[in-house]
Amino acid sequence: MKQVKIGVVGAGTWGETHASIYREHSNAIPVAICDKDIEKAKKIAEKYGISEVYSDYRQMAAKCDCDAVAIVTPDFLHADIATTFADAKKDLLIEKPLATNRKDIDRICEAVERNGVRAMVDLHNRWNPPFNTAKQKIEAGVIGEPYTAYIRHSDIKWVATDLLPWAAKSSILWFLGSHSLDALCWFFNDDVKRVYSVKRKGILQKLNVDTDDIFQTTLEFKKGGIAQMENGWITPNGNGNVNDFRCNILGTKGSVNINASNHNLIQIATEQKTEIPDILVSNMVFDRCKGLSYESIRDFVDRLVDGKPFRVSLEDARKNAITIIAILESAEKKIPIEVSF
Numbered sequence: 001m002k003q004v005k006i007g008v009v010g011a012g013t014w015g016e017t018h019a020s021i022y023r024e025h026s027n028a029i030p031v032a033i034c035d036k037d038i039e040k041a042k043k044i045a046e047k048y049g050i051s052e053v054y055s056d057y058r059q060m061a062a063k064c065d066c067d068a069v070a071i072v073t074p075d076f077l078h079a080d081i082a083t084t085f086a087d088a089k090k091d092l093l094i095e096k097p098l099a100t101n102r103k104d105i106d107r108i109c110e111a112v113e114r115n116g117v118r119a120m121v122d123l124h125n126r127w128n129p130p131f132n133t134a135k136q137k138i139e140a141g142v143i144g145e146p147y148t149a150y151i152r153h154s155d156i157k158w159v160a161t162d163l164l165p166w167a168a169k170s171s172i173l174w175f176l177g178s179h180s181l182d183a184l185c186w187f188f189n190d191d192v193k194r195v196y197s198v199k200r201k202g203i204l205q206k207l208n209v210d211t212d213d214i215f216q217t218t219l220e221f222k223k224g225g226i227a228q229m230e231n232g233w234i235t236p237n238g239n240g241n242v243n244d245f246r247c248n249i250l251g252t253k254g255s256v257n258i259n260a261s262n263h264n265l266i267q268i269a270t271e272q273k274t275e276i277p278d279i280l281v282s283n284m285v286f287d288r289c290k291g292l293s294y295e296s297i298r299d300f301v302d303r304l305v306d307g308k309p310f311r312v313s314l315e316d317a318r319k320n321a322i323t324i325i326a327i328l329e330s331a332e333k334k335i336p337i338e339v340s341f
């Protein structure tokens with residue numbers, strides 16, 4: 001059985017998730033971990049039996065005999081690492097978004113192409129059961145042609161104020177908007193041609209996180225579809241679920257309605273609050289990782305083993321990042337922006 005040796009760069013919250021899945025996957029071996037904070041890397045290395053620990057990804061690229069690398073650093077720190085490992089001939093799983101500016105996007109795509117390596121971006125919503133089922137129904141023609149859509153994918157404030165130390169240097173559009181946009185493009189099987197976005201700022205600023213609160217965006221697709229996309233990270237912390245995630249797709253012959261947050265599969269109530277854990281996203285069953293956010297990472301390993309195309313192409317991720325840049329520009333300038341790929 002083919003074993004894929006994998007290195008992980010970024011030993012934060014999500015880097016640990018990657019390490020745990022590579023440990024668990026029967027075709028993967030996590031062989032190296034790197035974080036500029038070496039103590040974080042050591043901790044994960046010990047927990048998941050990873051033998052090589054680095055604080056400098058360039059050193060890791062020069063020394064590590066791995067087949068692939070997962071890049072799990074903050075949203076805006078993917079490009080230097082991705083190009084370095086592409087030049088070292090490693091296949092790449094890059095956390096979403098691909099990159100946050102046009103130059104970085106182009107640099108990564110150019111390095112992947114030039115080195116003939118494979119790259120996937122972890123736009124994992126395609127593995128989300130209700131979204132995946134919706135796509136199957138659309139492909140089977142059950143609702144006709146998708147005509148319009150609405151999606152809301154937002155987080156509670158805690159994600160920006162407590163979970164991500166770098167939220168002020170990113171945007172909810174990169175953090176969750178990339179997932180929403182990927183789902184919409186996948187459903188419409190189309191690219192966005194024009195965007196118009198309006199944003200508000202102030203609530204998070206008062207909480208000492210200098211980033212936009214919320215974006216409401218209209219997307220026009222090339223073949224005529226229109227969609228409304230809402231992304232914010234100012235949902236109240238008392239929300240039962242970290243995510244507020246809904247989607248409606250209206251087709252020419254029917255519709256699909258998804259409520260992926262208040263799914264009520266399980267409620268846990270205490271004297272203080274009621275929680276609705278995001279078990280569709282992630283949960284542990286007898287110490288094994290389950291949930292859509294793990295399935296995409298597993299699928300990356302599966303595709304390295306069987307050689308089939310990744311389910312999210314680099315081109316999809318490139319267009320996704322370019323469209324988010326256009327949305328940010330539209331919200332800043334308060335005008336519609338034509339998306340140019």
Ligand SMILES: NC(=O)c1ccc[n+]([C@@H]2O[C@H](COP(=O)([O-])OP(=O)(O)OC[C@H]3O[C@@H](n4cnc5c(N)ncnc54)[C@H](O)[C@@H]3O)[C@@H](O)[C@H]2O)c1
Nearest residue numbers: 010011012013014015034035036072073074075095096293
């Ligand atoms: N697909 C998903 O569901 C999902 C979920 C959470 C986060 N993410 C993505 O994963 C990425 C990381 O997010 P996170 O929540 O783990 O952030 P985090 O802040 O918890 O971890 C990032 C780590 O990267 C390290 N780092 C920064 N620069 C580095 C460098 N040059 N070399 C080595 N290490 C470096 C930091 O020290 C930190 O430990 C982001 O792009 C985020 O959007 C994806």
